[in-house]
Amino acid sequence: MTFEAYLALRLPALLRYALMLTGDPHLAEDVVQETMVRAHLHWRRVQRADLPDRYVKRMVTNTYLGWRRGGWFRRAVPVADVPERESVPDPAESSAVRHELWQRLTALPPRQRAAVVLRFYEDLDDAAIADVLGCSVSTVRSQISRALATLRDGAERGVPLTHRTGDAR
Template sequence: MTFEEYVGSRGPALLRLARLLTGDEHRAEDLTQDVLARAYVHWRRIVRTERPDVYVRRMLVNANTSWWRRRSSRELAVDAFAERPQRGDLGGEAADRDEMWRLILGLPDRQRAVLVLRYYEDLDDATIAQILDCSPVTVRTHAMRALANLRERCGVPTTNGSRR
């Protein structure tokens, strides 16, 4: 498979994954472009791997994590906090979707990546483990913690009636 064929067939899926990881259209486009530029340089080696798509997805997840680490290590001094703009009435479904994305984007990087890869990319635990360079057990642990975190933020009680 040539690099051009790969990008033609998998490019939209990579961009969708980047959008789900970043929560920002423009950042996702930049992230995808950067990763594909790096993949192009190493394409001969990547295409020889058993599953090139897993390799490139892993590059995407790692690049996003690196960006967040670089960004979070800088301080920005401000005089005062800006007022948060008031949202208009978006309607029930759109408002719920926006709220869910806000909650998902608030998760730690690994938890967010596991949820996106599992529920939006429909990947199994073994494939997610390859992408994130961890074990399938770790993937399940991140998934359980992410879901528990989301339930807690939404005020949903746990099955035994107690809250964590």
Template sequence: MVTTMTPTAFETWVRPRLPDLLRFGYLVTGSYDAAQDAVQTALASAYEKWEHVSTRDHPEQYVRRMITNAHISAWRAHGRRQVPVAEPTPGHLPDPSAAIADHDAVWRMCAGLPPQQRAAVVLRFYEDLDYAEIARVLDCPEATARSHIHRALIRLRTQLTSGDPS
């Protein structure tokens, strides 16, 4: 299918948003490589459908949903969840600040969540979207978005109280 859209309009839209889309991709996937793959897949698809995507009310949310779906599709195709490589033991590195240690602990717990729960948590707490917006991005009912977040928080709370960060 050949589109009549010029690359300039799409590039003009993508260029200022690419760092945010890559950050979002990293937060959803837990891996820089997987984030780049998901963003590239989503942007290639968005480029092919740009005439349709650009006329939507919120094209950026639509592309973010495409990134999430690209990651979930890749995860399903491989039949397993990709777990980020464990960090080196603290004894081999200079002692990081408490804030960085806390951030790492939270991220490790989030990385252990199922992809849709992790995406919902990222959208809610990193992107500060409300439940209706999360539902639009994940293409699910608002109640399902709430359920993803609720279940993720229960799992995270359980990990925190048990002292098991994995």
């Protein structure tokens, strides 16, 4: 499959995955853009992979995990026209519980968040998640277990959210 054909076929799914990872549509777009530009450079290697889609997903995940704070401002160029952006989701459209859950998910450490997204959004099993995250299956289990405990614990105790700072530092 050519790079262009892959983009046409898989880009929407990658953007959705990146949105769940980052929690921010603008950052999701930046992460996918940077990943796919690099993927183009190594496209033959991507094609040779046993599971090219998973290979790209691993690249997206690594880009997200390595994303440094302030990246958006560093990359934004303060000139010229404003590109059209989607409207920001209205929290009122979500149920209060799920909105709260989304915010708690945003506060998780990046690796735990990635593991949760791969399990509950991408529906991958432990081995596949370990392959994407580049760690052992037992690590995946412990990451998900800790993440769910944090999410449950926060929900039960009604602990206010703390702002997520520097977890990509």
